Structures are given as C-alpha cells and as structure tokens.
Amino acid sequence: MTLSLKERILPLADVKRAAFNARLAPSLDPKRFLGARTPDLKTIAKSLTSKEKAEFLRSLPHGYIDEDFIHIHLLNTLKTLPEARQAVLAFLPSIESWCQTDSLTFPKIKTDDLLELALEMLDRPESYGRRLGIIWIMKRASKLEYDPARFFLQKALTVDGDEREIQLAKAWLLCEFMIYQPELAWKTLQNPNLDSQIVRTAIQKCLDSRRVTGFQKTNLKRLRQTLSAQ
Template sequence: MTQDQSPITARLLALQDPGYQAFQSKLIPTLPPQRVIGVRTPILRQLARSLAGSPEAEEFCRALPHTYYEENNLHAFLLEREKDFDAALAGVEAFLPYVDNWATCDSMSPPVFRREKARLLPAIRRWLASDQTYTVRYGIGMLMQHFLDEDFCPEYPALVAAVQSEEYYIQMMIAWYFATALAKQPEAVWPYLAEGRLSPWVHNKTIQKACESRRITPGQKAALRALRRPGRGDAAR
C-alpha cells in the first residue's frame, strides 16, 4: 500500500482479476484502462456489505474524487446500504458530481428511494436540470425505475422529452426510458413517437430498443418500424 492509498483501495487492488480488467475496460470507453482494476461486481457488493456503517467506509466515501472505477462502484454500493432516506439522498447528491461513467451511474439505486417516492421527485427534477451528463442520466434512470408503474403521471415523460442534450449517454438513456415506457404506459407515450416529439436520433433509437423488447407486441413493433425517421442511427455518438 502506498502512503496515500487507503486500506480499502489496497483491498480492491488485491482482488484484481487481469482477464476481467481487460474485458471490463472495453465496456467503459470513457475511462482510461489504467483506472479499471478488474474486480467483479458480486465481490464489490460483498465488500460493501462487510464495510457498511463502519468508520472506514465513512472515511472512504468522504475521500472524493476516487481514482478507480471500482472505488466508484463500491461507493455506489455503500450508498445502497443506507436505510435512512435523507442520508441516502445526501450521499447520492454528494457523489453524483464525481460519477464519470454509465456503469457506475446505472448501478446506484438505494432501495430506500422506493419507499419515499414523493420525496424523491424534487431531487429528480434537480438532476434533470443539471449540466452534468451522469447526473441527468441518473435522474432519467430514477424516473424509469420508480415512476412507470402505479406512480406514473403523464408529466414524467414530458420531463424526459424536455431534456436537451447532445451527450450520447444522456440520449441513450432517454431512448431507453421511452422504449420502457412504451411497454408500460403505451397510451401516454405513443404520441411522442407518432407525433415526432423526440429528436431524430432518440426517436429512432427508441424504436430500435422497443423492437428488441419482448414486452412489445409484434403489432406494435410493425407500427413502430413504420415511424422510423431518415437519418443515421449513430449520429449522436
């Protein structure tokens, strides 16, 4: 362990799987490979369980920014262990500015958020208005995860459609949101595609993702394909 390396970081480095490191690095092109240690997610979650609530974990979470991808994921998994809504929300909001990749962003979902959805909404609105890519992506993901079933409101897809960004990882999440919403709330969401309310790239990517879903019927898929708009599907990359 180097002088400025925390005990937790040293434990992560000792758990390195070189083959997995090479595989994982290819999945996260926004990160330099040297920032990926190569520790499998079940091992990280097990470590989070063993560390949760300890002074060591609290010190680790205060020491931002982290260097390694796995440090960020461990931080996210520690936040998921928090049972108090206010503490979990404060922890997420302190951490979001340092989230720098799609995988960490999409991995962080404190269960306590499900039990306090009304209190979560103001935070989601703040996140959607952020100028940080992964904060916006996280807000869309929380709307998709928590507000497409019994707590759905037609206002929510409108909030997502109003997000204006050329960032690939935001546009992909918007498409993912609308493809999922088509399966769960088709009557409310269909007009966004039928009336061309989304940008061409997001529109076409939504159709692609919806047509790949088993939750969309063959008839719906045929109707969706007829709505495809001309243009390169990867224009936003």
C-alpha cells in the same frame, strides 16, 4: 483505511474482465478498471464498519472504478431523501460514465422522494447528473398511473443537452415506458416535436427488447419506415 480497502480489492483483479469492462466505458481510463466481480465488491461493502463506511464515502475521488462501485453499493443502502441528496451531490463530481450512473438507483428510497430528487437532478449542469434524473424517472415513474407517469416522462424528455449520455438515456426511457405505459409511449413517439434520432434509437431498443410484444414491434417498424420516408 482506504489503502486497506484497496488491498482487499487488488487480489480480486481480473485482467480479462477489466479489459472488457473498460471497452464498455471508453470515456474512462482503462487503468482504473481492476475487473473485480460485482458480488465480491458487494461483499466488501457489506463487511465495512460504520466508521469505515463514513471514511470511505468521504475519500473522493476514488482511484479505481471498482472503488466507485463499492461507493455506489453503499449509497444504494440509504433510506431517506436527505441522505440520498447529500450523498449523490458529493459523488456527482466523480461520475464520468454511464456505468457509474446506471448502477445508482437508491432502491430503498420511497418513490415519491426519489422522483423529487430526480426532478432536482434534471436541472443540474452536469450531464451525468441529468442522466441520473432520467434513469430514476425511468425506473420509478414508468410504473405510476397514467397522468403522473406522463408528467415525469415529459419532464425527462425536455431536459436540455445533446450529449450522447443524455440522448441515449431518453431513448432507453421511452423503451421502458413502452413496456409499462405502452399507450403513453406510443403517443410520445409519434410526437413530431420529439428529436427523430431519439425516436429511432428508442424504436431500436424496443425491437431488441424481449419485453416488448410482437404486435408493438410490428407497429414500431411501421413508424420507423414512416420516419425513413420523411
């Protein structure tokens, strides 16, 4: 079954797109990229029978990143916490790059359930497991009321790890909170105990974002100047 799936992906290969995608994820072997278009991979995922889906999800690790993306598309259709927990723990050993974590968002899982799973992931030994937890908090908790949003933000920011994938996720998290929870994000960025490099990276992400207001960007530039003077 897996071979037939590969046979369906191979004709979709695009050398230029594969090379471009590989440059975005330098931690992965470039040979694992076929460069198939995301809509085409989603079409394949939707066409699989229940039996084919079950067999494919068990056939880890996959050879091509394109297969990982099909795997992720299938996981993103799950609707219950137990299913999501089991599936992500099975897939986690195969995750080696941000391009795998950041597409896995479980959009059909209830927010309370996904945030529960996010807290569990923050304690994982795998750095990309912790990144998943941060990403899910960014996606869901940033839109909560102030107090619960603050709780989850602090949980994510206190996650252990100086790996690049963790530091960048924290900066992205703060940028997203600046959009949905500007008061909370601003207070957090001014916290002297927060890693200054994370703050600088978060500020730059905010300055690059079209969703952050001009007024906010002016204040962020002032904060960056203050950091530079220290």
